[in-house]
Amino acid sequence: MSLIELKNVHKTYGDGRSSLWHKPGxxxxxxxxxxxxxxGKGEMVAIMGKSGSGKSTLLNILGALDRMSEGEYLFDGTKVRIDNPSRAAAFRREQVGFIVQDFALIxxxxxxxxxxxxxxxxxxRGSVIRSRVGGILEELGLADKSRKTPLELSGGDQQRVAIARxxxxxxxxxxxxxxxxxxDEETERGILDIFCRLYETGRTIIIVTHDRNVADTCGRTVRLRDGRVEEEAP
Ligand SMILES: Nc1ncnc2c1ncn2[C@@H]1O[C@H](COP(=O)(O)OP(=O)(O)OP(=O)(O)O)[C@@H](O)[C@H]1O
Ligand SMILES: [Mg+2]
Incomplete structure (x- = not known):
């Protein structure tokens, strides 16, 4: 079964209903x-497309960070209902890990x-937290940096921390x-390796990228053009 199924999803900003940023009209x-x-479950997918083609919008809808204007989103066969704030928050908390470009670390x-x-x-529980955090820091090569603060780290290490979180x-x-x-390219390679490892452990990963290297690492590329899925390379 598919993990994710989007059906006829539309998103309109600035219609006065679905966005905080625009006034009605x-x-x-x-x-x-x-x-x-x-x-599908366990796929690693790149989303590509020109600036403004809707990539981030699509990702935000997949992560239940934003509502769609029309259409349906099924996750593991169940409808995602972002109009119910507590259910949307629970969905984000339990099912989704979001990695952004600016890291958003505290x-x-x-x-x-x-x-x-x-x-x-x-x-x-505290003991569970210690072992899980210790485990992922170890896995991502951050164990010796656990007591540092983000600003003491390189950009690549900060991104690693963001992925760990x-x-x-x-x-x-x-x-x-x-x-x-x-x-930079070498750091990028390291980050991609991490995504590949996560993928190999059965996670479903969707990466928005402009970068051909990143897309080539993924098993599948979905291309957006003007808000539509245009083509998918095999
Ligand atoms: N909060 C918003 N309010 C109004 N319009 C928005 C908002 N967010 C995005 N848009 C518009 O929606 C369209 C798609 O934007 P989106 O950010 O999804 O594109 P993108 O493919 O991620 O672009 P980029 O590669 O530059 O990040 C663009 O025309 C953009 O200006
Ligand atoms: Mg974007």
Missing amino acids: ALAVHALRGVDLMI EDMTVYENVALPLRQRRL AVVHEPALGLADEPTGAL
Whole structure:
């Protein structure tokens, strides 16, 4: 069964209903125009397309960060209902790990505390938190940096921490928006290796990217053009 099934998904910004940013009557932007997409469990998928083609919009809908204007989103066969804030929050907390380009780490917390945060929010026992955080820091090569704060780290290490934090609660779905955009080539390779390892452990990963190297690493590429799925290379 597909993990993700999108049916005729539309997203319009600025129609006065679905966005905080626009006043009613402001010019509408039709960011997604009928996206149909199936993604299987354990797939690693790149989403490509020109700037403004709707990639981030699509990712935000997949992560239940934003509502769609029309259409349906099934996750593991169940409808995702973002109009119910507590269910949407639970979905994000339990199923999704979000990795963004600017890392969004908390600067006055240590690496360890940043990564532990999602587990504390889930109120897991202290011993469970210690072993999971220790495990993922080890796995991502961050064990010796656990007491540093984000600003003491290189960009690549900061991105590693952001990935650790995004997957420490073992979400079914990892979403990454331009995760290597700000990194040099060698660091990018290291980050891609991490995604590949996560993929090999059975996670479903969707990466928005402009970078051919990143897309080539993924098993499948979905290309967006003007808010529609245009083509998929095999
Ligand atoms: N919050 C918003 N309010 C209004 N319009 C928006 C909003 N977010 C995105 N848009 C518009 O929706 C369209 C799609 O934007 P989106 O950010 O999804 O593109 P993208 O493919 O991620 O582009 P990029 O590669 O530059 O990140 C663009 O025309 C953009 O200006
Ligand atoms: Mg974007």
